[in-house]
Amino acid sequence: MDAFKIIGGTPLHGEVVISGAKNAALPILMATLLSETPITITNVPRLNDIETTIKLLTQLGASVSWRDSNAVTIDATKVDQHKASYELVKTMRASILVLGPLLARFGHAEVSLPGGCAIGARPVNLHIHGLKLMGADIEVENGYIIARNHGRLTGATIFMDTVSVTGTENLMMAAALAEGTTIIENAAREPEIVDLANCLNAMGAKVSGAGTDTLTIEGVSELKGKEYRVMPDRIETGTFLVAAAVTQGKVKCLNTDPGSLDAVISKLQEAGAEVSTGDDWIELSMDERPKAVNIRTAPHPAFPTDMQAQFVTLNVVAQGTATTTETIFENRFMHVPELHRMGADIRLEGNTAITNGVDSLTGAQVMATDLRASASLVIAGLVATSETQVDRIYHIDRGYQHIEDKLQALGANITRINAS
Ligand SMILES: CC(=O)N[C@H]1[C@@H](OP(=O)(O)OP(=O)(O)OC[C@H]2O[C@@H](n3ccc(=O)[nH]c3=O)[C@H](O)[C@@H]2O)O[C@H](CO)[C@@H](O)[C@@H]1O
Numbered sequence: 224m225d226a227f228k229i230i231g232g233t234p235l236h237g238e239v240v241i242s243g244a245k246n247a248a249l250p251i252l253m254a255t256l257l258s259e260t261p262i263t264i265t266n267v268p269r270l271n272d273i274e275t276t277i278k279l280l281t282q283l284g285a286s287v288s289w290r291d292s293n294a295v296t297i298d299a300t301k302v303d304q305h306k307a308s309y310e311l312v313k314t315m316r317a318s319i320l321v322l323g324p325l326l327a328r329f330g331h332a333e334v335s336l337p338g339g340c341a342i343g344a345r346p347v348n349l350h351i352h353g354l355k356l357m358g359a360d361i362e363v364e365n366g367y368i369i370a371r372n373h374g375r376l377t378g379a380t381i382f383m384d385t386v387s388v389t390g391t392e393n394l395m396m397a398a399a400l401a402e403g404t405t406i407i408e409n410a411a412r413e414p415e416i417v418d419l420a421n422c423l424n425a426m427g428a429k430v431s432g433a434g435t436d437t438l439t440i441e442g443v444s445e446l447k448g449k450e451y452r453v454m455p456d457r458i459e460t461g462t463f464l465v466a467a468a469v470t471q472g473k474v475k476c477l478n479t480d481p482g483s484l485d486a487v488i489s490k491l492q493e494a495g496a497e498v499s500t501g502d503d504w505i506e507l508s509m510d511e512r513p514k515a516v517n518i519r520t521a522p523h524p525a526f527p528t529d530m531q532a533q534f535v536t537l538n539v540v541a542q543g544t545a546t547t548t549e550t551i552f553e554n555r556f557m558h559v560p561e562l563h564r565m566g567a568d569i570r571l572e573g574n575t576a577i578t579n580g581v582d583s584l585t586g587a588q589v590m591a592t593d594l595r596a597s598a599s600l601v602i603a604g605l606v607a608t609s610e611t612q613v614d615r616i617y618h619i620d621r622g623y624q625h626i627e628d629k630l631q632a633l634g635a636n637i638t639r640i641n642a643s
């Protein structure tokens with residue numbers, strides 16, 4: 224199993240090119256299942272989750288060809304299988320995003336229930352409820368969601384009890400091909416929702432309201448695509464900005480979208496960073512020890528849960544005391560015991576981590592438990608006084624394209640080793 228060896232203490236300096244967003248590319252690749260024509264998706268990040276998605280689309284019968292390393296053409300005209308198996312779904316929860324498109328286009332879908340995972344129970348009841356309101360028959364049998372519909376789904380008004388990103392995406396994709404109008408209330412407002420809506424509209428869908436909490440989707444009978452470019456990854460961007468702040472360096476993120484990171488940038492400024500932005504870049508410079516900042520995660524536009532772990536690391540080495548409260552997932556503090564092993568002073572009280580900043584962390588062997596927890600441990604390693612080994616980095620490979628290459632180019636001493 225691969226691991227990272229990191230020797231901390233070097234401030235990060237330089238420029239880093241941000242990849243396309245994992246959480247936008249995944250639903251957009253699934254949306255190609257709705258298209259009657261081949262469609263090329265560009266700015267696709269090369270991550271394990273993308274490879275899993277490509278495997279899934281291929282198993283369903285789509286043909287896939289890479290035009291260059293970040294552009295892929297998907298031809299879903301010959302899709303003849305409608306089952307997403309446990310073997311693939313267990314490695315990537317976003318596989319649930321085939322449910323809406325398969326059901327809408329073929330009237331049949333079988334998708335393994337994703338099950339619990341490291342950060343929380345993550346049920347999919349809202350996806351199922353919405354599709355049932357659109358007329359689908361759905362049963363759960365032997366661990367699979369089995370969904371059927373005769374003819375087209377029908378438009379419905381759907382109120383989401385909880386704001387769900389992939390729930391909103393699944394229902395938006397299903398509604399795009401339904402008969403009549405669907406209204407999704409209490410919809411997620413994340414930038415990735417807007418990107419998916421833009422992609423669907425480029426394919427001929429009629430989605431309006433993306434980015435607000437009410438989506439209106441007028442169903443059409445057919446979708447056809449040509450080419451669509453995935454938005455930049457705001458969480459990868461945020462991760463590099465925190466790494467720059469924590470190591471007291473200066474880093475410019477290129478090919479990104481400052482507008483998708485308001486809550487994160489504002490917390491970095493509160494921590495003492497100087498941040499400047501242009502149309503597609505963000506530069507952060509930090510020349511003093513960060514100040515501790517209170518964080519409370521919530522659906523967009525509030526502070527994103529996918530940046531919580533990285534900010535716990537910032538708070539752990541900052542001046543002062545802070546609280547970090549996680550309101551989205553019930554078990555997203557798996558990085559805390561690992562950070563303790565590096566000398567962090569953190570107390571967990573329910574869904575809040577209370578940190579007292581320490582002068583320095585010491586390197587240790589630590590274990591990555593989920594994607595963003597892994598990122599927080601890498602950042603901790605970059606600022607620790609001696610050598611850190613982060614084990615089980617297959618989690619980080621799910622969501623960051625060549626993170627060690629990008630960090631090395633910024634001056635970090637990080638190497639991938641085989642530590643099996
Ligand atoms: C591939 C992708 O885009 N993943 C993101 C997506 O995950 P994902 O879409 O899985 O997360 P959701 O927005 O659905 O989850 C939000 C909350 O709603 C609950 N819930 C969700 C669905 C449901 O049917 N019932 C239910 O109760 C969840 O347990 C959680 O407590 O949004 C999360 C919240 O921003 C991010 O952390 C993930 O990176």
Ligand SMILES: C=C(OP(=O)(O)O)C(=O)O
Pocket residue numbers: 246315316317529594595622
């Ligand atoms: C939790 C995440 O991803 P996923 O929903 O794919 O598990 C994430 O991107 O931080």
